[in-house]
């Protein structure tokens with residue numbers, strides 16, 4: 564599978580950069596979008612505000628198309644967590660419970676815990692010792708009082724990718740809330756069967772920090788109260804001479820704490836344009852090849868691989884390994900010295916290539932691990 568040259572030319576990360584699960588180096592187009600916006604802010608004219616906001620709306624429409632929802636069901640958000648806080652605090656006062664795997668990245672735990680402490684649904688954390696977040700496991704924990712099931716599309720450590728359709732069934736009538744940051748733009752696009760899908764753009768989307776999206780199903784928009792809803796999230800927000808509170812917006816715009824993340828929306832839309840130039844299926848196919856090559860290298864070096872997946876559909880771009888008897892911190896540092904950039908997560912070293920990772924990166928890794 565080869566990708567269009569125009570897509571590849573957008574990026575310039577070093578050969579050994581294998582840390583996309585932490586941060587995705589951005590494209591030239593994302594940088595240009597931010598530069599252009601900052602240029603406008605640096606030298607405003609009478610019409611700058613209007614131009615910026617109309618461009619913000621266009622960027623929101625681009626993000627909505629990528630998430631495959633009408634534009635009134637998409638809220639730009641600055642961080643993944645903000646979308647999850649909106650979902651969790653949107654359920655205050657309903658009683659019941661939410662079901663969340665205990666091993667989730669904390670961004671998908673604190674909002675539920677904080678909301679529970681504020682009177683929201685009780686948090687039912689389920690242990691998944693083998694890392695297989697399957698519909699069966701979720702179904703066992705769901706009951707008639709479950710208000711939401713919250714899972715990651717791709718686990719930040721194991722790389723296990725959930726079966727979204729299966730999760731939809733397992734969640735029953737509860738809202739299915741998906742933290743998609745570890746897969747969106749790499750192996751996935753669109754809200755699919757989820758009710759709430761949130762993702763920051765700083766990893767696989769390669770949109771940079773401060774960018775993200777929250778996409779909602781119609782019933783999520785109906786069911787979630789706009790609790791963390793500030794001055795911008797209401798009708799006629801700028802008519803400040805009319806006393807607050809104004810009615811909350813009917814659209815996903817009701818989930819805004821303050822002024823929307825304008826730079827982030829510009830960045831996200833630029834990142835979508837770049838992704839669309841290659842297409843998610845092509846990007847996903849290259850990532851699968853690259854991750855398979857890295858797995859082969861670490862296995863030949865005698866490493867143990869964290870491999871909860873049973874089929875290609877259950878994997879994405881993340882590979883965790885450890886060398887028997889070696890301190891993972893030392894492995895991580897040694898790799899960095901050899902030009903291979905990874906993350907250390909607990910006892911494991913995490914590798915995460917993207918579609919612009921060149922095949923030679925596997926050779927660099929092999930040389931560093933002495934298995935080349």
Ligand SMILES: Cc1ncc(COP(=O)(O)O)c(C=O)c1O
Nearest residue numbers: 642643644668670715719744763
């Ligand atoms: C699964 C997951 N969710 C969320 C985040 C980040 O959350 P936020 O964008 O709110 O900082 C990360 C990593 O940083 C992650 O791995």
